[in-house]
Amino acid sequence: MLLVKLGGSVVTEKDKLRTARRPAIRRLAGELAAVRQPLLVVHGAGSFGHILASRHRLNEGGSTPAKRAAAARVQADVRDLDRLIVDALNAVRLAAASIPPSAVLSLDDGSVSSMDLTPFLEFASMGFTPVTFGDVVRDVRRGFSICSGDLLMLELARAFRPDRAVFVADVDGLFTADPKRRRDARLLDKISEADLSKIEFSSAKRTDVTGSIEGKVRRMFEIAGHTGECLIVNGNVKNRVRDALRGRRVVGTRIARGP
Numbered sequence: 001m002l003l004v005k006l007g008g009s010v011v012t013e014k015d016k017l018r019t020a021r022r023p024a025i026r027r028l029a030g031e032l033a034a035v036r037q038p039l040l041v042v043h044g045a046g047s048f049g050h051i052l053a054s055r056h057r058l059n060e061g062g063s064t065p066a067k068r069a070a071a072a073r074v075q076a077d078v079r080d081l082d083r084l085i086v087d088a089l090n091a092v093r094l095a096a097a098s099i100p101p102s103a104v105l106s107l108d109d110g111s112v113s114s115m116d117l118t119p120f121l122e123f124a125s126m127g128f129t130p131v132t133f134g135d136v137v138r139d140v141r142r143g144f145s146i147c148s149g150d151l152l153m154l155e156l157a158r159a160f161r162p163d164r165a166v167f168v169a170d171v172d173g174l175f176t177a178d179p180k181r182r183r184d185a186r187l188l189d190k191i192s193e194a195d196l197s198k199i200e201f202s203s204a205k206r207t208d209v210t211g212s213i214e215g216k217v218r219r220m221f222e223i224a225g226h227t228g229e230c231l232i233v234n235g236n237v238k239n240r241v242r243d244a245l246r247g248r249r250v251v252g253t254r255i256a257r258g259p
């Protein structure tokens with residue numbers, strides 16, 4: 001089993017509200033099909049989630065009528081993006097079975113309180129490709145919370161122990177500093193927890209409601225503990241995702257297991 005997360009920055013225009021990158025979605029679906037191995041697919045929300053979630057401060061929970069309306073809107077929007085991705089996967093005969101986190105997962109102050117993995121296990125065993133995504137979900141303490149695709153990657157890695165987990169980003173991997181701001185930023189080929197202090201993390205963009213890059217990297221170490229291999233690759237480079245999933249040596253950052 002292989003686990004892949006299509007990041008929101010690759011499948012959407014992150015700064016343009018509800019704007020999908022349809023050609024990238026189609027190409028990546030083709031690359032996933034070319035791997036010819038059972039897959040679990042997670043995708044981020046990008047501009048179908050972060051912009052409104054940040055505008056209405058949905059990561060803080062709260063249950064006013066205005067917040068509920070915004071939460072419901074974001075839930076509907078991320079389903080719209082999911083529909084585009086599912087259609088692209090079905091077009092290449094990956095038999096996508098979409099499993100919305102809002103239906104199967106509940107959080108407790110942002111951490112997983114319960115998750116029904118049965119739909120994932122059963123659809124996967126029947127030869128479907130389970131697909132899930134960053135969403136607004138129930139939170140027993142906050143009312144609702146944002147659930148990131150990264151948190152779903154962790155839960156699925158724990159349950160399925162995939163051979164490989166691949167994070168698909170719009171950059172080559174993790175750099176010593178933000179490559180979009182610093183020309184001297186260097187790509188890290190492999191990173192272990194001890195290397196974290198060497199990275200100059202820039203503060204996360206204002207619209208990123210699911211936390212800092214550093215927090216995401218820490219979660220990746222946890223995911224790496226449940227997978228044979230864990231890496232970040234650039235989904236904007238043709239066939240890189242395909243080759244990474246096949247286990248070829250590609251440009252990217254490998255996340256080492258353990259401390």
Ligand code: IPE
Nearest residue numbers: 008044045046049134149210
């Ligand atoms: C975000 O999920 C979920 C919502 C904002 C509703 P992710 O954090 O996994 O999405 P990307 O990959 O950063 O866009």
